[in-house]
Amino acid sequence: MARKPAGNPKSPASRRTNPRxxxxxxxxxxxxxxxxxRAVYLVDGARTPFLRARAxxxxxxxxxxxxxxxxPLLLRQPFSPDSFDLVIIGCVNVIADEMxxxxxxxxxxxxxxxxxxxxxxxNCGSGMQSIDTAFRMIEDGNADLVLAGGAEALSHAPLVLxxxxxxxxxxxxxxxxxxxxxxxxxxxxxxxAKPVIGLERGLTDPITDLNMGxxxxxxxxxxxxxxxxxxxxxxxxxxxxxxxxxEGFLSGELIPAVDQDGTVYDHDDGVRPDxxxxxxxxxxxxFEKPYGKVTAGNSSQITDGASWVVLAxxxxxxxxxxxxxxxIVDSEWSALDPSIMGLGPTLCSxxxxxxNRLGAADVDLWELxxxxxxxxxxxxxxWEDETYCREVLGLKKPFGAxxxxxxNVDGGAISLGHPVGTxxxxxxxxxxxxxxxxxxxRGVATECIGGGQGGxxxxxxx
Numbered sequence: 001m002a003r004k005p006a007g008n009p010k011s012p013a014s015r016r017t018n019p020r021x022x023x024x025x026x027x028x029x030x031x032x033x034x035x036x037x038r039a040v041y042l043v044d045g046a047r048t049p050f051l052r053a054r055a056x057x058x059x060x061x062x063x064x065x066x067x068x069x070x071x072p073l074l075l076r077q078p079f080s081p082d083s084f085d086l087v088i089i090g091c092v093n094v095i096a097d098e099m100x101x102x103x104x105x106x107x108x109x110x111x112x113x114x115x116x117x118x119x120x121x122x123n124c125g126s127g128m129q130s131i132d133t134a135f136r137m138i139e140d141g142n143a144d145l146v147l148a149g150g151a152e153a154l155s156h157a158p159l160v161l162x163x164x165x166x167x168x169x170x171x172x173x174x175x176x177x178x179x180x181x182x183x184x185x186x187x188x189x190x191x192x193a194k195p196v197i198g199l200e201r202g203l204t205d206p207i208t209d210l211n212m213g214x215x216x217x218x219x220x221x222x223x224x225x226x227x228x229x230x231x232x233x234x235x236x237x238x239x240x241x242x243x244x245x246x247e248g249f250l251s252g253e254l255i256p257a258v259d260q261d262g263t264v265y266d267h268d269d270g271v272r273p274d275x276x277x278x279x280x281x282x283x284x285x286x287f288e289k290p291y292g293k294v295t296a297g298n299s300s301q302i303t304d305g306a307s308w309v310v311l312a313x314x315x316x317x318x319x320x321x322x323x324x325x326x327x328i329v330d331s332e333w334s335a336l337d338p339s340i341m342g343l344g345p346t347l348c349s350x351x352x353x354x355x356n357r358l359g360a361a362d363v364d365l366w367e368l369x370x371x372x373x374x375x376x377x378x379x380x381x382x383w384e385d386e387t388y389c390r391e392v393l394g395l396k397k398p399f400g401a402x403x404x405x406x407x408n409v410d411g412g413a414i415s416l417g418h419p420v421g422t423x424x425x426x427x428x429x430x431x432x433x434x435x436x437x438x439x440x441x442r443g444v445a446t447e448c449i450g451g452g453q454g455g456x457x458x459x460x461x462x
Contacts, residue, residue: 037139039314041324041462045429046073047307048257050417052270053155058304059259062091062151062421063098065306066105068257070149073308074109079320081110085143087117088133090126090150091421093157093202094119101151111147121421123450124371125333126150127307128424128457132331134311144316149308150426152419156304157202164189205338205451212341212371212450213287213294219342220293220374223381227293230373231280234298234414237370241411242273249410252433270301270417298373303417307425326432329458330356336452342375344454345446346382350393352444352456360400364440367427369447370412379448380407409434423447428457435461 048069051058060068066089074081089102098104102117111117120129127150134146175181204211210218220230244250245267256266275297285292286299312322332355334347345368353359360383370376382388383399393399410430413423427445435443446456 038141040135040138040328041312041314041317041322042326042328042428042432042459043310043312043317043322043324044073044077045253045307045309045432046070046255047253047422047426047429048305049254049265050268050270050303050305050419051265052417053302053304056155058153058155059263059265060153060257060304061095061098061156062093062153062306063101063104063108065153065257065304066101066149066151066308067108069255069306070105070109070147070308072255073310074111077310077320078322079145082112082115083320084111084115084145084147086134086137087111087115087147088120088130088149089117090120090122090128090130090425091152092121092123092126093152093154093421095153095156105151122453122455124369124418124420124447125424125449125453125455126421127426128331128428128445128447128455131309131311131328131425131428131457132333132455135328135331138311138313144313146311147308148311148425149306150419150422150424151306152421153304154302154419203450205341208339210339211287213299215339215341216294216299216372216375217288217292219340219378222340223378223385225293225374225377225381227281228277229377230293230298231277231295233373233377234280235275235277237373237408237411237414238272238275239411240409241268241271241415244410245271249434249437253429268416270303271411271415294372294374298414300371300413300418301416303419305417305419305422305426307422307429309425309429324462325436326459326461329460331455331457334454336454338450338452341450341452342371342378342448343382344448344452345379345456346388346393346399346454348454348456349444349446350395350399352458356458358442360402363442363444364406365409365431365435365438365443366402366407367412367431367434367443367445368407369418369423369427370408370414371418371448373414375448409438420450424455428459432459432461435459
């Protein structure tokens with residue numbers, strides 16, 4: 001079992017973890033934040049299908065994906081692409097041929113040589129960070145129209161040389177004489193040719209040395225999440241996404257992608273509508289063998305995908321005669337011990353709602369990124385746990401239960417996939433589209449973030 005925080009196992013408010021300190025810091029920061037800024041609206045958005053990685057590089061790079069959904073999105077706007085003030089994109093695994101993918105995408109989208117564009121990275125929260133950065137700039141009067149997105153192609157994550165191989169190449173390259181080079185060759189070992197999977201190391205926290213699956217095991221252990229409960233949640237995710245595809249619920253946000261061979265990708269291909277509890281129960285633990293509860297079936301999938309949203313000030317809305325979909329009310333970021341990073345949403349969402357004098361019952365719809373079923377269920381259990389809410393969240397009573405009928409209503413990363421730099425952008429976009437379809441008013445998009453953080457955004461329909 002993964003190493004757990006010291007202290008009462010029923011409450012992750014251990015002395016070493018001390019998430020309450022992060023909550024206090026977040027509250028202090030929030031109290032000093034000015035709320036007198038300008039209104040910021042989400043006026044449009046689109047994403048590519050999320051394509052499951054299949055043991056080889058997929059048909060699209062991060063920028064390819066950003067262009068695939070960005071071009072149709074820009075073409076349907078009543079203003080020219082160079083009317084934007086700024087382009088921001090979240091991307092974690094930037095490939096060598098696309099340094100600063102925001103700028104590369106902006107140029108390929110025909111947004112003009114003068115378009116400023118930059119890339120942000122906060123692991124799983126990168127796509128939401130792009131929205132938040134744009135939100136604050138518009139709110140403060142530094143921009144009026146921003147294209148904010150996320151793009152990730154995990155199938156293109158690099159294979160890297162082992163450290164001993166790197167050192168050998170350095171020794172060989174600096175050898176001055178033929179004898180020195182020959183001597184260096186004697187140090188070459190066959191195992192040096194075996195690469196390290198960059199994605200595997202990238203999903204391992206360098207502070208705790210726990211991979212993300214192990215942190216989910218820990219959260220599940222702390223709150224007694226059973227294997228059956230995790231599998232049942234995963235099954236529901238697939239069923240909800242399958243229904244959303246069949247009913248056309250995703251048509252408003254999904255733009256097909258076409259590769260160089262003319263193959264059309266028009267749906268999220270990780271969904272398994274034929275899965276069952278029996279099939280899920282037959283999968284073995286991946287991260288804590290043999291007794292763990294986190295499997296490939298109840299974890300998010302390794303996926304490629306991109307998403308964009310168009311954000312505008314009220315002045316831009318009036319100037320271009322736009323029709324806002326939703327207003328960004330507020331956002332919050334929190335941090336905690338990386339070993340229980342999955343609980344990040346409980347910190348940031350609670351602080352966000354508290355600042356806006358709202359409670360769980362005031363939220364009509366939730367998008368909580370499904371990194372792992374045990375992690376989502378752990379957050380739901382934490383919000384109902386009196387000790388956790390008192391010692392960690394600083395509440396006098398439990399935050400309250402989240403109605404599962406208002407949570408991830410069209411599935412999530414377990415069935416869709418989790419292209420880490422994109423997911424935060426997608427959940428905001430989908431939250432708005434789902435609220436529009438269901439005629440709801442207020443929603444929260446939130447996610448845990450590798451490294452021990454969490455992000456949340458409060459949206460209201462216009």
